[in-house]
Amino acid sequence: MIYDITIDGKNHRLDLNHADGRWSCFLDGRPMQIDAVLARSDVLSLRIGNMCYEVKSERVAGDLHIWVGSARFAAEVRDPRSLRSRTRAADHHGPRKITAAMPGKVVRILVNEGEEVEAGAGIVVIEAMKMQNEIKSPKKGIVQKIPVKQGAAVNAGDVLAIVE
Amino acid sequence: MIYDITIDGKNHRLDLNHADGRWSCFLDGRPMQIDAVLARSDVLSLRIGNMCYEVKSERVAGDLHIWVGSARFAAEVRDPRSLRSRTRAADHHGPRKITAAMPGKVVRILVNEGEEVEAGAGIVVIEAMKMQNEIKSPKKGIVQKIPVKQGAAVNAGDVLAIVE
């Protein structure tokens, strides 16, 4: 099984096979001697050579994080044979979606659809846990769409705006 | 939904329905005002009236236990409409199976098939965690079958002998 894996923005190719209770593993072409036990869901006890790591996996607002001990890495896993993941990967090159990082309420919308914004310009203000947070544009561009309304409740991952 | 429920040997009939986020509940014909939240798998936060209980569920060697706080109850749940559970219920009146309470190794077999035994007579000796345990006959009768062999590993729930 071959995976294309992105860790903190850097791409890796992982060739991973499992048979007879043993793993064979090549990371970017390098053979790695590994031994893994899923201690419980989302917790892996991983030995590489004799070094031992407790690795945790979580999704926060749609983003996959892999924690090696207490170091967090942003991760994406794609199986190159999968059409679906290729399609999803292509997503990243389209217009830029701005999503809610946490659930909350839309208290203010600061721009109109069709307006041009600078990188860092405030787009909407979200309130949660008695605090307000201004969500900013990640890039310069035109605000294509603002699918939320003032006063609306949003969930983590909901699209707040699309900037082209 | 109607359940026949046995708690520590005593039978109850529970009429339980759930609609619009509310439960209706009759226990042995008595109406009960209940409110339940599954906090996590096998852990229920249950309110009856305003009394609050943390209830846990576990299976040990095939037996269902329900824990109300720190009090343990042996439980059996049957849906009377289910043929399967009626069949299983009938099981209890056949020859008596002696099962292993925990995984271990059969170190000695003390009786032969066909032999008559008294209640409390030793049948097999199981070893686990450096300790030996003599498994005794629950009743007087004839040893119908001993499906395990000396030296064999057994799992919790495995049948060690059948006494008729």
Place this chain on the structure above:
Amino acid sequence: MFKKILIANRGEIAVRVIRACHEMGIAAVAVYSDVDRASLHVRKSDEAYPIGAAAATESYLNIAKILDIAKRSRADAIHPGYGFLSENPRFARACADAGVKFIGPTAAAMEAMGSKTRARQAMEKASIPFVPGTSRGLESFEEAAQVAQHIGYPIMLKAAAGGGGKGMRLVHALDELKSALDAARSEAERSFGDREVYIEKAIVNPRHIEMQILADEHGNTVYLGERECSLQRRHQKVLEEAPSPLVDPDMRRRMGEVAVRVAQAAGYTNAGTVEFLVDQQKNFYFLEMNTRLQVEHPVTELITGFDLVHLQIRVAAGEKLPFRQEEISIRGHAIECRIYAEDPDNNYFPSPGRITLLLAPSGPGIRRDSGMYQGWNVPLDYDPLLGKLIGYGTDRDQVIARLMRALDEYFVGGIKTNISLFRRILSDPEFRAARLDTGFLDRLLERREDKKSDTAAADVAAIAAGIFAALGTSASGSNGAADANSRGQDDNSKWKAASRREALH
């Protein structure tokens, strides 16, 4: 002794008080808002009553509803925890009127301490040292300018009803005074419905040190040592320790005796905290009194060996203090980390959501007071405090090392938390040298965290990501890793299902 106590609070402090009740053989009554039915404090209570909508004004701040539940449940006392109604004299008085014991000071003592200007007047009378400035609200800009010139800039404008940094302005010179005064007044009006503002001399890089006191209803008052609370962000404490590395036994005794006099001047009973500002010459000034149990009370419990909630309940039940001042001793060192549902990558903005995995630290010297559990959905309606990790050690170095170890064991998956912040604080050389002041944390956060790219760990992450995906793939098949320790039961995360689908595609 009480038979049943209603806890007018939620989260970790409600759990903390329920535990004390159970240890004392007292039934615990929980109240909960609509979004808190699944909260840990409800799970652990003996009786639980819904009290209304998520908004605190509809539930945890609603005096009438809470007293109605106290009556229905026949509770003979109410513990208010901290926050919510804990420092509300109207609530304390309503409890007294309803014949339910309020576990805390009297309404009169709260009122004496509730207004900062009234408290300063009382301290003036009792000859307690406090930060120079006015003890009455400012009448006009002219008066403010006069006082400011008299005590010397920089000065602080503060709301008399203040708290949490609201209605506060630092003023460096006369030309800033007018607009600062207007701003402080209108913020005070908005926040507390009271525009009274007074002046204090601004102490440069002060330390914030507070003294725990405890008074019974028979005239006995003791102090239980100080806590160092200088590590704050936006005037909210983040990490506290006891004892303060700055305070020696003589200073402790002097501060403690002043704190006892403050409490006595106010006719104070039950547990309370006297806050001091300490300047760089180790002069200490009375700042205010918190008329409730503090979030950070566990550090005092660890160094004194006492249980403050047990003592609160015993004192409220009319018992005398079970020890005298000279029987109280301080041993070892304790530090508390407040674990918040906050996003460190997004300026520590609150981050509610579902906790998908919780690995909790334990072992020597580790105490965990928490209101969360795996599977719980952190609601977005309240303060984002999830729990507290408190370490104890023979000395300060040991407790720092121990907390670093425990933080490495702590994992809260599915939501963002500030756990990584404590690693930064505890490994900071200035912190280790105990060079602390109230500006410490802002300075730390201004410095970019130098994330050294750890290539080896990134490789581990890449391999692990692949294995997680592969195990998801063959969830129902047999594979060695899973066989070695039968697979978790808990397997249907969306992600795994997705990677399974893809792999089989």
Place this chain on the structure above:
Amino acid sequence: MFKKILIANRGEIAVRVIRACHEMGIAAVAVYSDVDRASLHVRKSDEAYPIGAAAATESYLNIAKILDIAKRSRADAIHPGYGFLSENPRFARACADAGVKFIGPTAAAMEAMGSKTRARQAMEKASIPFVPGTSRGLESFEEAAQVAQHIGYPIMLKAAAGGGGKGMRLVHALDELKSALDAARSEAERSFGDREVYIEKAIVNPRHIEMQILADEHGNTVYLGERECSLQRRHQKVLEEAPSPLVDPDMRRRMGEVAVRVAQAAGYTNAGTVEFLVDQQKNFYFLEMNTRLQVEHPVTELITGFDLVHLQIRVAAGEKLPFRQEEISIRGHAIECRIYAEDPDNNYFPSPGRITLLLAPSGPGIRRDSGMYQGWNVPLDYDPLLGKLIGYGTDRDQVIARLMRALDEYFVGGIKTNISLFRRILSDPEFRAARLDTGFLDRLLERREDKKSDTAAADVAAIAAGIFAALGTSASGSNGAADANSRGQDDNSKWKAASRREALH
């Protein structure tokens, strides 16, 4: 200081030592047998090496394999934990020969204490009070009869190499002596490969009290207070406390000073425990010395504020003791419950298996040292100790109440444990009155537990059983209870699947 320590053990004590290493900035090397790959000590280690089959002789007792790993991993010290190789002088000597520091006493000190008769001879020389009897192995039945008559029945026959109750016989009269002697000898031969047996006067209903000592390699030895270990079953401790309710400051000082003399007589270094029998007149007699860290060391840590494993490592690294005897003080009270995978309904027979649910207690005064986790399969190859629940309180009553509260929070699902036993012990009036002796637990267990049938709780169980079944039924549907707090991810227990199938039938 050491850079890397190999831990030649498993279970909770290996986790305990790994934590100490991490707190001291030392890398921790784990070793594991074939059935322990998924154990917590491997998960928490920095490096881990397989050392062979499940049988301890193939793995945790295999000196050559462990020293080979020490060499390959470049560990500069080995911590043996308790049990396994911890009291094996051959291992200590092999470590020394291999240039790896053994964290414990020297082989010579172990040998001096390893044989009970040799230890008694040494104590005789050092004028230490010990239980009257022989200090040499019995040559013949005639000698045994003579000695027994001299010291008076009842007497105890004990194996010189003994431990864990093996090779021990209580003899009430001459006519029992012959067969008891033969039995003790052959059991000693079988258990220890050494048929040497000696006589001690049997002390009726003694208390078992032990004194913790700590000695550096520079001639300094201190005592850290006693532990009450009278609660035993089959000569295995079940619950320990510190301080002993029997011991007052004067008796503590006298016992402590004797313990220090015992250690010095043996040239003892590092942590060790001197065991005493105490008769009903409070006379104390040297019994034996345990030349290792004890399972129950945490109760001493809680009342003294020290970390014994840190101190073991520092002493082994050549440091001097960081405190003098007069700087050690005892504060509060601590009790340890040993949580075993044992079946209370089946004479406390070991009960391995998979832990399907683990709810762990926490909060004030609770320390948890554990080697288990939810999802782990407890192997059937080793001692069934899962972990330890240790409580601390201002006084004995408070810690008892606190442990009762914590035991109510503790839930280990899927296997049988002895948690309920501690509820019985802690609520027993004799225990609460501190009337303890080594026969206490057997007497408690002989009394049938009067299970009062709690009809109300049985009704709750019936309703809950139905709700669990109903929720299983509609696992993928929407229902209010599940919606209120989104359902656990972990849902595919066989039982739920079964009830789902049935309901849909």
